[in-house]
Amino acid sequence: MLGAALLLAAGSIGFNIYQGAGGADEPAAATGGEGSIEALRAAAEASTDDAGPWGDLAFAYFNQGKYDEAAAAYRRAVAIAPDEAVLWSALGETLVLASKRDPLPPEALQAFEKALALDPEDPRGRYFLAAKKDLDKDHEGAITAWLDLLADSPQGAPWEADLVRTIEQVGQINKIDVAARIAKAQSERKPALIAPGSGAVAGDQASSNLRGPTAADVAAAGAMKPSEQRTMAEGMVEQLEARLAMEPKNVDGWVMLMRSRMTLGEPAKAKAALDAAVKANPASAAQLREAAAQLGVQ
Numbered sequence: 001m002l003g004a005a006l007l008l009a010a011g012s013i014g015f016n017i018y019q020g021a022g023g024a025d026e027p028a029a030a031t032g033g034e035g036s037i038e039a040l041r042a043a044a045e046a047s048t049d050d051a052g053p054w055g056d057l058a059f060a061y062f063n064q065g066k067y068d069e070a071a072a073a074y075r076r077a078v079a080i081a082p083d084e085a086v087l088w089s090a091l092g093e094t095l096v097l098a099s100k101r102d103p104l105p106p107e108a109l110q111a112f113e114k115a116l117a118l119d120p121e122d123p124r125g126r127y128f129l130a131a132k133k134d135l136d137k138d139h140e141g142a143i144t145a146w147l148d149l150l151a152d153s154p155q156g157a158p159w160e161a162d163l164v165r166t167i168e169q170v171g172q173i174n175k176i177d178v179a180a181r182i183a184k185a186q187s188e189r190k191p192a193l194i195a196p197g198s199g200a201v202a203g204d205q206a207s208s209n210l211r212g213p214t215a216a217d218v219a220a221a222g223a224m225k226p227s228e229q230r231t232m233a234e235g236m237v238e239q240l241e242a243r244l245a246m247e248p249k250n251v252d253g254w255v256m257l258m259r260s261r262m263t264l265g266e267p268a269k270a271k272a273a274l275d276a277a278v279k280a281n282p283a284s285a286a287q288l289r290e291a292a293a294q295l296g297v298q
Contacts, residue, residue, distance in 0.1 A: 036060070044073065051081035058090065067098035078111075085119035086265045088112070093124055104132055121296065123149060123159060139174040143167055143181075151185040154263065237264065241273075248280035255291045262295050270297045
């Protein structure tokens with residue numbers, strides 16, 4: 001047996017939205033044909049100092065189920081951008097799916113460990129290292145680690161339903177009562193991925209109409225294909241960004257945008273949002289930078 005954890009893991013916990021350094025948009029060839037792959041490959045091979053094209057190529061291969069090819073492209077990406085945690089965890093997930101025998105190959109484990117060394121909050125790395133505990137028969141340790149991840153996940157996070165189901169199934173298989181512990185972890189969770197502006201930070205400048213997708217909107221994406229999930233999420237975040245262009249004094253909205261970009265694995269766009277927010281709200285620069293630091297925006 002591969003273990004219930006890994007049977008549920010791939011393609012859901014990571015949300016499959018993490019891409020090349022700088023958070024490049026999903027390539028048009030993600031669901032396209034060989035011709036589109038060839039164009040992405042050509043762009044990647046022409047890139048020696050930008051991991052983005054290699055991440056795009058890897059994502060396209062991943063989305064077509066060509067995991068060996070995806071892993072090779074991710075290896076090139078991490079060679080160019082070795083400090084990008086999301087690239088390492090994407091490589092790890094791809095190696096798990098590419099493996100025919102070992103449910104958690106050594107190279108995949110090393111990639112997850114590297115991701116967490118760079119970003120201890122990387123959800124995909126945290127998930128799979130907990131799965132390693134489960135495979136090593138430390139079922140209680142695995143469940144505890146997954147519960148910690150659940151408690152740290154934003155409400156409506158795309159991996160939420162699969163994470164909860166994993167905890168429940170591993171608990172059931174190993175006769176560990178998890179119901180009360182899941183409820184406790186959920187009660188300690190962060191605010192929704194993107195929620196309506198409350199004015200808590202922006203005060204009178206906040207707009208009651210400014211909002212991104214609700215937790216329910218994001219949770220509904222769980223029934224979609226990964227590429228459809230990203231398209232939906234990106235569309236809603238772009239709507240939020242467009243409204244901020246018209247209402248730049250809404251500090252809450254800028255914090256939502258930064259959080260959304262980081263959740264989508266787009267640190268460069270999150271940093272751009274911070275810069276735009278500070279420029280539009282110099283009096284709130286300290287608050288914005290503090291919020292950005294808490295989100296990991298650098």
